[in-house]
Amino acid sequence: MTITQKILPLLIPALLLQSTVIPQPTDRNWRLYGHLQTMQQVWVPPNVPQWQTITTLGSRLDFRWHPGNKFSFHAGVRNDASLGQMVYDYHPYFADFSTQDDGLIDLTRMWVNDSSFFFYSSIDRFNVKFRTGNFEATVGRQRINWGVNLIWTPNDIFNAYNYFDFDYVERPGCDAVLLQYYTGHTSSLQFGFKVDRHLYTIDSAYKVTGALMYRFNRWGYDFQFLGGVMREDAVVGLGWAGHIKGAGFSGEASYFLDRKQLFDTTGALVASAELNYTFKNSLYLQGGYLYNSAGTAGPAGWGTAFMLAVDISAKNFTKARHSLFAQASYPVTPLINLSVASIFNPNDKSGFAGPSVDLSLTTNLSLLFTGQIFWGADQTAYGDYGTLCYMRLKWSF
């Protein structure tokens, strides 16, 4: 049986469904949307002459339903089929890693798994939201986004994400309960609670994260304060977003203390600040800095060959003490966006550069060329990853 024969029967229902629901009438209480894409990836590993390739066919379907004003429902599923030499060379690790589900209930299903290809579906949103007056409760798999910054978000204790996983814009969800009480038009009190486990780590037991956050707006700034527990740690944090002379200025800091030894250990302070400015010609510049008191001033490598396999959390965006970020992006025309981003570790002198060209081919079809160029000595923060090149054709519906 060829790959196509195995995969097509699974993709066709999704495609048919997509074509029959478009166009959708405007006055109904549900919505189905998503995208279909193909991505080609070439990896040039460091110190190895052989290039590796991988092809991914992916689709995403989101369903939102609003029966009345009190309840709403959201489900989202991504379906990915990957094949290529990289899958083969790292079999079965690559497939296992791609399908790991840290949630309370495993909502990821491997449909086909072979040494050269695999196809899986992962439900990353499945939640019900109840709303009455200023109160809202969301239960189920969801994304709880407490970050304020765009790159490093130490306040994002529920769903911190890996910056290098650029293709997964929706980000993973978590199995959680979120209670929100809006104390004003621009202020709210929120309580989040989730249970998850970190598979492929030494301790893969289920752990609890729960915290309270108060968010408000004063003097033209948004502020937030939070406190609670993130897995093994107690955490307190604060964040802000405002502007200085027109430039966006935001920041977040969190302090983590091992909750079993609250009084006899020093904690970890993770803090990040960002500035961005948009010129009148739409040139956008952004700079960021991340401090991690528990990070090392020496070589800050993760000890893995895959940047996407590292165990990112609000406490651990990098293993480095200091990290710097800079980005410039410019829309040459509304259809062509050029951008280059860079991260640098001033201690171990390793870094990353990510140039990209994003083309809008038609209203719903886009073509992206991007690269992830890593450099540095072995065992440094960015020295072990080589260069990755991507080409992605994406149709949104």
Added chain:
Amino acid sequence: MKIQVMIISLLFSVQLFFTGNASLAQELSAREIVDKATRKANGETSIGNLKMTIVRPNWSREVEMKAWSIRTEYSMIYITAPARDKGQVFLKRQNEMWNYMPSIDRMIKIPPSMMGQSWMGSDFTNDDLVRMNSIVEDFEHKIIGTESLDGYECWKIELFPEYDAAVVWGKIYLWISKKEFYQLKGEYFDEDGGLVNTMIASDIKKMGDRFLPGKMVMIPADKPKNLTILETIDMTFDIPLEEGFFSQQNMKNVR
């Protein structure tokens, strides 16, 4: 330049003084004219559907949206098309603005520099769309002449930003029809006095309880073939809408 403006306005007021039989409308100050035209175009409150088309010599793109507003102070925009951006919400409360992306549950505060940026790739800036209305409070106004546009007799009004106003324009000319108070044309200049955009309004049609231009075309001075067209598909005015509607909570719930 400034002296000329002063003289023109002085002459204009002197003329009014001597003619004596000016209609009520003609006795309005420049500020009151702009205020009245803005009130007419915006209503006390409004809800409507808009379509923006970005036109270039070789291609065009459309963005559709639903918009709510209270006077000049509060507005909310929900993107309904294209698919990639559908569901995004922009909230403006007085001088502050936020953007919410439901796909990643992310709310960001939009800094002033980003408000002067082109809005979703168009020749309109964020500022044009959500702060357009502050042309009353944040500027000083002077009537500098009378011109006829499409058969409508118009005042030409000059606007300079107030000293401490955080606006993106250095100067604006507005053409407002004398009888109907339609804003039929606008010229927007940068701080160095260079023309940046020209806005031309047309297609007068009935919207709710009033007649208004249904189409606005924004033409950048340096690339006159690159147009942005903003069409009002439908709009109703002065319906009950409370300030509390324009909240971060509602940003996540409107559709």
